[in-house]
């Protein structure tokens with residue numbers, strides 16, 4: 001689809017169970033990432049906003065799937081963050097159950113955007129998340145955020161480590177990104193909204 005007007009965005013709803021997931025024929029882009037990886041910041045950077053998707057929300061307190069409607073033409077789906085150490089077992093189980101129902105649901109999204117930290121080897125939780133995306137059959141790409149925190153010489157080896165650890169084959173796009181500086185924004189937008 002052609003690029004929607006990214007300035008026109010509205011929060012639609014927060015789904016806490018599968019009955020509340022939105023069924024639509026519009027394109028839906030689902031974002032996932034470990035707590036604190038900068039998922040809200042990436043979404044805000046794409047939308048050119050500071051505070052739309054909540055930044056620095058209490059990790060683990062929001063096991064919800066949040067839907068944003070962009071220009072009345074596409075949905076951004078903000079999947080709940082994971083991997084926060086202080087989360088209770090009950091909370092972890094809620095996350096797993098909600099993700100299971102989201103990823104086993106039929107055609108609930110069209111493109112998965114998984115956000116990882118460009119500085120670090122992906123965690124076991126990241127690998128689990130990547131498996132959800134890969135197994136669902138929908139298109140999938142990975143964003144390596146916080147690129148501004150890397151030295152130039154660290155970029156290539158880190159990207160290679162991310163690709164290896166998440167077992168991404170060459171067909172999976174891995175976009176170096178910085179929500180802070182805006183690096184990668186154009187490439188990510190092109191991948192989400194190809195002409």
Ligand code: GDP
Pocket residue numbers: 033034035036037038039040041042054055056057081145146147148149177178179180181
């Ligand atoms: P979320 O929990 O994944 O939604 O993460 P947030 O968007 O709340 O970001 C967590 C922290 O990382 C905040 O302090 C952000 O300012 C910071 N952050 C996010 N993206 C970047 C980035 O690209 N570069 C740097 N240096 N900091 C970032």
